[in-house]
Amino acid sequence: MTTPSLQDGIDKAGSPVGLLWQPGAEPWTPEVVDREFAGWRVEQRAWHEGVALLDLSHHMFDLWIEGPDATRVLAEYGANNFERFAVGQAKQYVPVTRQGHIVTDGILSREGENAYLLSGIPAAQHWVQYHAEKGGYDVSFFTDPSSAFRPGGGDPKLFRYQIQGPGALELIGKVFGSAIPETKFFHSTPVTLEGRAFKALRHGMAGQAGYEFIGPWEHAAAVHEAFLAAGAPLGLVQVGALAYATPSVESGWVPSPVPGIYSDPGLAEYRAWLPLFGIEGKRPLNGSFFSEDIEDYYVSPFELGYGKMIHFGHDFHGRDALLKAKEDPGLRKKVTLVLDPDDVRRVIGGGEDPGFHLSYARHRVESSTGLVGVTMQAATIDPVGTVLAQTLVAPSHARPGTEVAVVWGEHPGPGTAPDADLGLPRIRATVQPSPFDRHARTEYRRDA
Template identity: 55%
Template sequence: MTPKSLQQAIDEAGSPMGVVWKPNAKAWEVPVIAPEYVGWRAEQAAWRDTVALSDLSHHMWDLWIEGPDALRLLKDYSANNYENFVIGQAKQFVPVTANGDIITDGILMRDSEERFNLSGVPASQSWVRYQGEKGGYDVEMRVDPDSGLRKQGEPILFRYQIQGPNALPLAEKLFGGPLPKTKFFHSTPVHLDGRTFRAFRHGMAGMPGYEFIGDWADAAYVKAAILKAGEEFGLVHVGGKAYYTNGIESGWIPTPTPGIFTDPALRDYREWLSLFSYEGQKPLHGSFYSNKIEDYYVSPFELGYGKSIAFNHDYLGREALERARNDYRRRRVTLIFDKGDMDRVFGNPEYLNSYGRYRIEVGGKRVGMSFQTGLIGPLDTILSLALVDREYAEPGTPVEFIWGEHPGPGNDPAGDFGFQTLRATVAPSPYNDHARTDYRRG
């Protein structure tokens, strides 16, 4: 039986918000990987103090695009600069709608002249697949879902990320010497006991390190070798709980709402998407509720992707981005909660990670919304990654964070449903000093 389309679900619910608004929605968990290995606090501390190993093989989707039209397809439907895009290089993939709203990002790596790999949240992959199929591009596409949704078999690739102050010494020990000097977001082939894979200069927590990517057949051997080599450097295996908090400090907003729910021109796309797609199942919740899902759409400029956006070729959404480049409303910030208010509202939480959209206010006026809020053990505080109107984005600006769950459709968007107010102070994003200053150098 064919599953219901996203458009059918919207029509039946009466609005997109009737489909995606799910109060108290539980944060997604990493499949296969244990929630904790030595305790999430110690795992968070490892990428700051020693070195952390994150196994990224199971929670991301992969899409391979291959063929004579692969590059043309990517250029037509993303805002990236493809000049001098060399084999082994990666980009923060930035696909947008005609209105300039982000679909979601991803990591795009060039595997060969006509072969590319797009990994991450599947919304951007669905967008490329749809455009490739409907546009008649001469490409072949292959999808590998995450391990929670893959019906059978193992992942095609392993991905092991090491990051932290001891990541580079660990790599030297593992390979018997320093790796070739590699630019940020570039990769180099490496060899380990007859096995060849890539060392990608990239780290999710904004700390120095590498992501090793290779064929799944070599996964167990490579992981065991990393664990063995890391013993003298204090290597800690990171579980799902700690891993999903690492973007808060590095400033990566992981789950923007795809801007595809309302444009009449995208009705066919919504009919192509299943209700059980990422778009149909990724919940919205929190204290900020609007009947208009457009109020949750974001610009790639607001997410901090301005340096990844090019205007040297034509693509869908280019005109909208040209209009927005010098006049986008919100800025990405980190919010630091007042200690007294934090203790009053949360007490002594065992763990906290929420992707809720919580209201950010000044004097009762909404000036922004949060995207991820989590407890950072080494700092003994809760931080929130948010977008706020630019006039309130200066570090040191006091704001109010509204904690609670709006019941959603059929209720007053401005209603008070027992929400609690916490004082917070605006800080830079990335919050991590290294991510903000040195991470992308070299």
């Protein structure tokens, strides 16, 4: 039996939006990890006020890329600068289509002269592997899916534990007996713990000090236990799946933008290569913002704040489109919306305490002039006391302090006009900078 492709799914549904639109879709949270350990509020506060342990071992796909043409294929299908990409360094990889729409980012680390590891949502990995195979590049691939999709179950190839928060460096010093050598942001340094060798990547999830420890799964239990034991006197908090999904709202990273691959006739072969039951065919769209045109959901890397990562000093797929987009005054701006707490209680419910809320829905953002933006992710942030939403808005409404309204609810999808009056409630909101977290916006971004 032939496995259905993404293009098969689009053809059967009648359109990309028809395939992806799922009103009321449950928001994604990391697989395998407990939903809560100490409670989502305590866990959110830990990386602001104490020290937190986050387990990133199970929910990402890993793609190892090796061979003489590894750098060439990554550079030709990604917008990043590869001229000074050191072994042990990592970058946020930015692949784009020929129209300049992002495919979806990933974390790319250089493991050797001709060896890389691309981690995260597998859309970027699919993009690189397809073009490498089609173009005959001298490169090989090995994929380790996330734990929810690993055939036959089994353990990951790597463990990933992140130690984060104001107390992170103190805990790390206790575990290793001394401080880790000073490491630049997104660079790694080798470490050993009782004879076990792995690496420490200088990285943080919400703008706080921290490291991500990455190594062979055979060492996972021992490393995890060492951090728990040393962290107990410091009040170490393990972070569960609910709280883990929220730091991006503060740090300004937009997870899983819609890949710009569904409409270009030149990518029909690519869509036929992709499986239907993958991220490109199953990541749902929902919310109060609806359009029959999938291109209304595409985003530019400039809108996501990735302009500094784009290197025009080399030829790459989509370069000409990005050169034009760079000068486009109409590109939306990434901001944080702070939703009015009283309206949140009124609309989302829960009385005095609306509890935890997480959404990847695309909600309409309006002013008195009509539609001015769309939300990309929203979550309750307990230290703030309300829901924050990462949002793309028109430049005219991007100034901090601007008041807008979020249309909260679900459009039914195809068959109903995009601007139909559905009687959905409005939540007042105020525009603030993105990243919202001051540390992420200043020191963290400066170090990056």
